[in-house]
Each structure stands twice: as C-alpha cells, then as structure tokens.
Amino acid sequence: MRINKKLGIIITLGAMVSICAAAASSKQATVQYVNLKVLPKNISTKDLQGIMVDDFQDGLGVTCSFCHANAKDGHGLDFASDAKPEKEIARVMMRMTLKINKKYFKQKHPVIGSDALTVSCNTCHKGEAFPEGGPEQK
Ligand code: HEC
Numbered sequence: 001m002r003i004n005k006k007l008g009i010i011i012t013l014g015a016m017v018s019i020c021a022a023a024a025s026s027k028q029a030t031v032q033y034v035n036l037k038v039l040p041k042n043i044s045t046k047d048l049q050g051i052m053v054d055d056f057q058d059g060l061g062v063t064c065s066f067c068h069a070n071a072k073d074g075h076g077l078d079f080a081s082d083a084k085p086e087k088e089i090a091r092v093m094m095r096m097t098l099k100i101n102k103k104y105f106k107q108k109h110p111v112i113g114s115d116a117l118t119v120s121c122n123t124c125h126k127g128e129a130f131p132e133g134g135p136e137q138k
C-alpha cells in the first residue's frame with residue numbers, strides 16, 4: 001500500500017505542478033535538486049526520498065548505486081549525474097507508469113478507492129530489477 005501511495009503522490013504532484021508552479025511557496029524544507037526531468041522540481045526531500053527508497057530501491061530490489069553513478073571524487077554517489085544508463089531507463093519507466101495510470105486508472109474503484117487500482121514499479125518488478133528474468137541480478 002505504501003508503494004501505491006507514493007506513486008499517487010508522484011501522479012498528484014505531476015498533475016498539479018503545472019497549475020500550481022506559480023503559486024508554490026517554500027514553507028516545507030526543500031533541497032534544490034538540480035536534474036529532475038520527470039518529478040516536480042520543487043518536490044520535498046521527504047517525498048523524493050520516499051520514491052527513491054520505497055518505489056525504486058524496494059520495488060526493484062536494488063540499492064541506490066544501481067541507477068546512480070559514483071561521485072568523481074570517489075566519495076559516495078553523484079545523484080544528479082546521468083552517467084548510468086539505468087537512470088535514464090528508470091525515467092522512461094516512470095513516464096510509462098504515469099501514463100498507464102493516467103490513461104487506464106482514472107476511475108476510482110467504488111469500494112477500495114483509487115490506491116488499489118494504481119500501477120507502480122512493484123506491480124511488474126516485484127522486487128526484481130529484471131521482471132522477465134533477464135541477465136543475472138546485480
Ligand atoms: C531504479 C533507479 C533508481 C534508484 C534505485 C534510485 N534512484 Fe534516485 N533517481 C533516479 C532517477 C531516474 C532520478 C531522476 C528523476 C527525474 O528526472 O525526475 C533520480 C534522482 C535522485 C535524486 C535527485 C538528484 C538531483 O539533484 O537531481 C536524489 C537525491 C536521489 N535520486 C537519491 C537516491 C537515493 C538516496 C537512492 C537509494 C535509496 C536512489 N536515489 C535510488 C533513479 C533511481
């Protein structure tokens with residue numbers, strides 16, 4: 001359920017961001033992320049972390065370094081870098097997932113609500129980077 005909720009946040013924010021961009025104020029603590037192309041640029045740290053950890057890390061059964069390249073100075077990861085192809089594939093997957101939800105899951109289920117009818121990374125991946133059992137796991 002947490003995963004679906006998080007994706008709900010992406011969808012809601014995605015839909016609202018164009019409308020509310022001008023009205024957005026920064027009451028919440030936010031970090032300035034420098035290379036967001038799918039997520040709203042003013043996303044809160046809490047929401048971004050939730051997506052990275054619950055949807056991506058847990059949904060694919062990988063760690064941050066599956067998509068994020070090492071920092072040039074050798075200390076930790078450079079989260080803004082697009083050096084790893086997996087990061088761009090993940091963006092394609094994000095756009096696909098948002099599109100599926102927007103196009104086919106608009107209607108709310110009368111009993112269980114909308115969350116139960118949302119496709120997330122985990123819907124296909126189920127904790128695996130390669131849902132079709134492709135190359136060996138990293
Ligand atoms: C499945 C791939 C994937 C995994 C795993 C992943 N990320 Fe990301 N991350 C992305 C993508 C894609 C973006 C860019 C999203 C966009 O363009 O809107 C991103 C963006 C970010 C950013 C914003 C960088 C900036 O300034 O633009 C941070 C910070 C971040 N990730 C942290 C993490 C952390 C911490 C983890 C591990 C807990 C993690 N990510 C795991 C794919 C991943």
Ligand code: HEC
Pocket residue numbers: 055056060086087089090093094097119120121122123124125129130131132133134135
């Ligand atoms: C409709 C099903 C579906 C959904 C939803 C989905 N994926 Fe995928 N994803 C796939 C399939 C199928 C592959 C190809 C696997 C293979 O090559 O064996 C794949 C591959 C990937 C890969 C590439 C792995 C590699 O190195 O080849 C990444 C990264 C990825 N998905 C991230 C995501 C993220 C992040 C989300 C959620 C935003 C997501 N996917 C949602 C089906 C899905």
